[in-house]
Amino acid sequence: MSQPLLKAESLTIAFAGIKxxxxxxxxxxxxxxLAIIGPNGSGKTTFLNLCTGYIRPVSGxxxxxxxxxxxxxxxxxxxxxxxxxxxIPQLFxxxxxxxxxxxxxxxxxxxxxxxKPLARRRYQEEADELLELLGLSAHxxxxxxxxxxxxxxxxxxTLALALKPRLLLLDEPTSGVSALExxxxxxxxxxxxxxxxxxxxxxxxxxxxxxxxxxxxxxxxSGSILAQGxxxxxxxxxxxxxxxxxxx
Amino acid sequence: xxxxYALFAAAFAALAIVPxxxxxxxxxxxxxxxxxFAAVGVALLLRAGLISIGHAMFYAAGAYTAAFIVxxxxxxxxxxxxxxxxxxxxxxGALVGAYLVRYRAIFFAMLNLAVSMVFFALLxxxxxxxxxxxxxxxxxxxxxxxxxxxxxxxxxxxxVALALMAIIAGLGVQFLKSxxxxxxxxxxxxEVRLEYLGVSAWSVLLIAYTISAALxxxxxxxxxxxxxxxxxxxxxxxxxxxxxxxxxxGGIGGVAGPFIGSIFLEIVHTVAVGVAHNAxxxxxxxxxxxxxxxxxxxxxxxxxxxxxxxxxxxLGENKS
Numbered sequence: 001m002s003q004p005l006l007k008a009e010s011l012t013i014a015f016a017g018i019k020x021x022x023x024x025x026x027x028x029x030x031x032x033x034l035a036i037i038g039p040n041g042s043g044k045t046t047f048l049n050l051c052t053g054y055i056r057p058v059s060g061x062x063x064x065x066x067x068x069x070x071x072x073x074x075x076x077x078x079x080x081x082x083x084x085x086x087x088i089p090q091l092f093x094x095x096x097x098x099x100x101x102x103x104x105x106x107x108x109x110x111x112x113x114x115x116k117p118l119a120r121r122r123y124q125e126e127a128d129e130l131l132e133l134l135g136l137s138a139h140x141x142x143x144x145x146x147x148x149x150x151x152x153x154x155x156x157x158t159l160a161l162a163l164k165p166r167l168l169l170l171d172e173p174t175s176g177v178s179a180l181e182x183x184x185x186x187x188x189x190x191x192x193x194x195x196x197x198x199x200x201x202x203x204x205x206x207x208x209x210x211x212x213x214x215x216x217x218x219x220x221x222s223g224s225i226l227a228q229g230x231x232x233x234x235x236x237x238x239x240x241x242x243x244x245x246x247x248x
Numbered sequence: 249x250x251x252x253y254a255l256f257a258a259a260f261a262a263l264a265i266v267p268x269x270x271x272x273x274x275x276x277x278x279x280x281x282x283x284x285f286a287a288v289g290v291a292l293l294l295r296a297g298l299i300s301i302g303h304a305m306f307y308a309a310g311a312y313t314a315a316f317i318v319x320x321x322x323x324x325x326x327x328x329x330x331x332x333x334x335x336x337x338x339x340x341g342a343l344v345g346a347y348l349v350r351y352r353a354i355f356f357a358m359l360n361l362a363v364s365m366v367f368f369a370l371l372x373x374x375x376x377x378x379x380x381x382x383x384x385x386x387x388x389x390x391x392x393x394x395x396x397x398x399x400x401x402x403x404x405x406x407x408v409a410l411a412l413m414a415i416i417a418g419l420g421v422q423f424l425k426s427x428x429x430x431x432x433x434x435x436x437x438x439e440v441r442l443e444y445l446g447v448s449a450w451s452v453l454l455i456a457y458t459i460s461a462a463l464x465x466x467x468x469x470x471x472x473x474x475x476x477x478x479x480x481x482x483x484x485x486x487x488x489x490x491x492x493x494x495x496x497x498g499g500i501g502g503v504a505g506p507f508i509g510s511i512f513l514e515i516v517h518t519v520a521v522g523v524a525h526n527a528x529x530x531x532x533x534x535x536x537x538x539x540x541x542x543x544x545x546x547x548x549x550x551x552x553x554x555x556x557x558x559x560x561x562x563l564g565e566n567k568s
Contacts, residue, residue, distance in 0.1 A: 106427035
């Protein structure tokens with residue numbers, strides 16, 4: 001049996017005595033689209049921060065295809081194939097969407113290739129392809145900071161996809177956007193995911209989104225995993241209904 | 249863009265005839281270009297959102313390196329001096345930068361200031377090595393084995409400085425268009441995202457810092473052989489402040505900005521001293537206030553805006 005793409009083993013971390021991860025273990029299989037749900041402050045984003053090296057666990061290990069990556073810097077983990085899109089989109093706001101994307105594409109080579117221009121044909125073609133895939137072609141030359149929230153979310157996801165990651169981490173991809181936009185964003189995202197054959201983990205508050213798109217859902221509560229399994233089953237679990245669904 | 253390049257070509261041609269048309273300006277412009285190199289270095293760091301109030305130390309390091317080489321090794325070729333000073337300053341910049349680029353905002357500015365003042369103190373106190381506050385005299389260098397008179401050398405130096413300015417400006421434009429150049433600006437906008445793209449902000453800044461130090465060193469070496477004397481004052485903090493002012497005044501939107509700022513400041517300074525010996529500071533201050541109030545993008549912004557207007561007007565004419 002092949003090993004999981006990502007494996008977290010006995011992760012523990014606390015902030016001011018409040019545990020955001022309490023001896024948590026979980027695995028993500030290749031090709032899976034795993035959702036993490038839970039109340040605000042339960043430790044969902046902290047888990048993403050632990051996986052991407054933004055913070056270090058007090059104890060426990062994170063493995064990427066069997067290789068321990070605990071304590072590595074975010075840039076090293078990114079180079080190993082874990083890309084992240086943020087709850088608040090992290091863009092180079094004074095540059096165009098295309099420039100953002102070109103820099104992301106160039107960063108796969110480490111940006112150290114001398115004085116060759118960033119806007120070279122090979123990068124431009126790849127950028128055009130990604131912009132088309134994420135439905136951002138019409139906004140390619142807009143300054144990233146001037147876009148509405150939904151488009152900035154998509155642009156942020158596009159930057160992560162440009163890294164050609166093995167695992168994509170998405171922190172609330174539909175938060176802060178209108179009810180009309182969220183399904184449109186998810187459809188675009190899922191289309192890109194299928195096209196690229198990606199594995200993804202996404203933190204989400206919207207149960208409709210989780211039910212419709214996730215292969216598996218994991219319920220995070222007070223730093224522990226309360227339940228996990230198929231969305232249709234987990235979302236009916238009375239404990240989940242009481243702690244998460246009822247308040248989400 | 250064509251209009252902009254035409255403007256720069258015209259300005260370059262105007263500078264090139266200065267030794268014949270206005271010889272009194274030749275020395276002023278040589279020093280302005282020398283300081284312009286250092287200001288370009290400062291502007292590069294400003295693009296990353298970092299203000300260095302200590303870059304005069306690299307200007308001084310370049311100047312003293314040139315002086316040491318001439319006085320201690322006997323090598324006095326201009327090009328050897330310029331290349332060696334640039335390389336030595338780049339190494340010093342890399343060593344100092346490895347520590348300093350870990351810091352941001354006021355901490356970066358203050359640490360640069362602190363290191364530069366330590367450097368200034370060493371230059372002032374190590375009399376046996378540096379000549380103390382008297383500094384060191386720099387004899388007129390040879391040029392490719394030829395011994396020239398001081399006047400002849402100054403003309404050659406002016407054209408070398410002018411050519412180097414054009415080369416550095418060209419390379420600088422290419423650098424800013426490169427992924428690394430974009431990454432420098434990206435540090436200012438969103439360092440977190442840059443790290444999550446797998447790029448080390450520390451490495452990017454260290455390269456930028458080393459380049460900026462090397463440019464300041466080149467400028468310092470040109471100043472040393474032009475003035476013929478190096479002093480600890482080259483490294484004093486007011487000189488560092490002057491470089492920041494030059495970069496901001498010229499504008500950091502393009503590589504030409506700091507050179508424009510430097511030439512503008514040196515000319516205003518020279519004219520102000522000549523016109524009102526006791527009030528030149530007032531004239532300088534008033535000029536700076538006018539530029540800061542009315543040209544937020546610096547003088548470079550004024551140039552690009554003029555070029556854009558001319559382009560638009562031409563486009564309108566062609567359409568009608």
